[in-house]
Amino acid sequence: MNLAIASMMLHILILVIFIVRILTRPHRQPASRIAWIVVIISLPLIGVLAYILFGEVNIGRRRIARLRRVIEQLPDFPKAISGDEKNVTAKVPEQYEHLFRVGKSISRFNPVGGNSGHLLADSNTVINAMVADIDAAEYHVHILFYIWLPDGNGCKVVEALKRAANRGVICRAMVDGLGARIMINSEHWKSMQQAGVNLGIALNIGNPLLRSLRGRIDLRNHRKIVVIDGNITYCGSQNCADPEFRVKAEFAPWVDAMIRFEGPIAAQNQRLFASDWMAYVDEDLDDLLCQPIAVPKQGIPAQVIATGPTARNSAMPEMFESLIYAARHELVITTPYYVPDESLQNALCSAAYRGVDTTIIFPARNDSWIVAAA
Missing domain, CATH: 3.30.870.10 (Endonuclease Chain A)
Structure with a gap:
């Protein structure tokens, strides 16, 4: 087996390991899994390094x-x-x-x-x-x-x-x-x-x-x-x-x-x-x-409600969705970073559909250009 074949096999093995990890990690949205897999396959070196640095919620x-x-x-x-x-x-x-x-x-x-x-x-x-x-x-x-x-x-x-x-x-x-x-x-x-x-x-x-x-x-x-x-x-x-x-x-x-x-x-x-x-x-x-x-x-x-690295991953989305579904007359949300998952977005739309006066307040200028573009 020459060096080129060995390098290719190692390359494929690393990609497979990361793809399997992405697919089997809990608490990840399907769209997120697909996005990471596409990045890793398209840009293997950059994708693998990016996943190591930012792909998982881990403080150590x-x-x-x-x-x-x-x-x-x-x-x-x-x-x-x-x-x-x-x-x-x-x-x-x-x-x-x-x-x-x-x-x-x-x-x-x-x-x-x-x-x-x-x-x-x-x-x-x-x-x-x-x-x-x-x-x-x-x-x-x-x-x-x-x-x-x-x-x-x-x-x-x-x-x-x-x-x-x-x-x-x-x-x-x-x-x-x-x-x-x-x-x-x-x-x-x-x-x-x-x-x-x-x-x-x-x-x-x-x-x-x-x-x-x-x-x-x-x-x-x-x-x-x-x-x-x-x-x-x-x-x-x-x-x-x-x-x-x-x-x-x-x-x-x-x-x-x-x-x-x-x-x-x-x-x-x-x-x-x-x-x-x-x-x-x-x-x-x-x-x-x-x-x-x-x-x-x-x-x-x-009541104090606090999340962190020891709380279950879905804790705060569950709390927000419960509050939104409990709204009967008026719902006001103020947030600088509105990046909801599908279930939270559905909860907000449901509130508006059932006649709740729903208002979301955003900053006129956002310090995150990605969120501002969204």
Whole structure:
């Protein structure tokens, strides 16, 4: 057997291995399978390399195993001071119970009552409210952002954390290793550390070439969580930055939605923060998570629903579709990236067909040219 024949056989074997893997991998749409096979057959070298780098949802087996281990070892969700879990589990209208059951199947959280929530007007209002809450904190401040820039708003939060740490408040701040790389490499990061703020980095990249061999470096921690004294929490789409967002200033201003909650729901976000913190920082937060929460007062029911590498692949599409099919009168969706699969598209069309006033809000300019073209 000469070298040319051996090379051809090896080439065919590699293609067959990748095609079989594409066909047998779970949780992949038929159109996606066909597209990858066409690319690999048409452009073998480029196609195989592209599939290795981007073809599968994988942040690395060790990271996933560590996250699973941390989540499984977390203590049970705290009950009310009386010890009766029924005191914190919210009563929701019967027509919405199935939606909260879907949510619980994803994050294991029951809906909790006694919460207040306020949608904040704009990015600057959000940051100013966070800074005010941090300045009023008595026990602890927990922050997790995908992007944190050393700009005007970013530095406001930096200084607030330093002030809190200086007066004895326990401060923990975590960021994504790629999204917040500018902050991590800045003097502000060092100044927080020197002030006593505990810092953590999720999904640190290290050597990009070596990291890409162990998992996709484009899969990031996009969570934006703030928890203060276990009773106040923020949740939404806003990163810690000015609305001008200087890293992509041509698409400014960036419009985000952020809600400030008070009540037992903060304990659920606390648990979510702790799962990431304990996975990437060598610190056990079990004692903090075991603290009982106050018997809720009157307020709205709420539930934290979070996905990630340990959640089932279809979790969030199932949640969205359940919500859409539950709509009776009005459905409003705001998204910068509308790339639905067939079932989600059908759910939206079904809502419009049955007379639901359906509105989808897109940005006038999109930072993704592929999504904008679609």
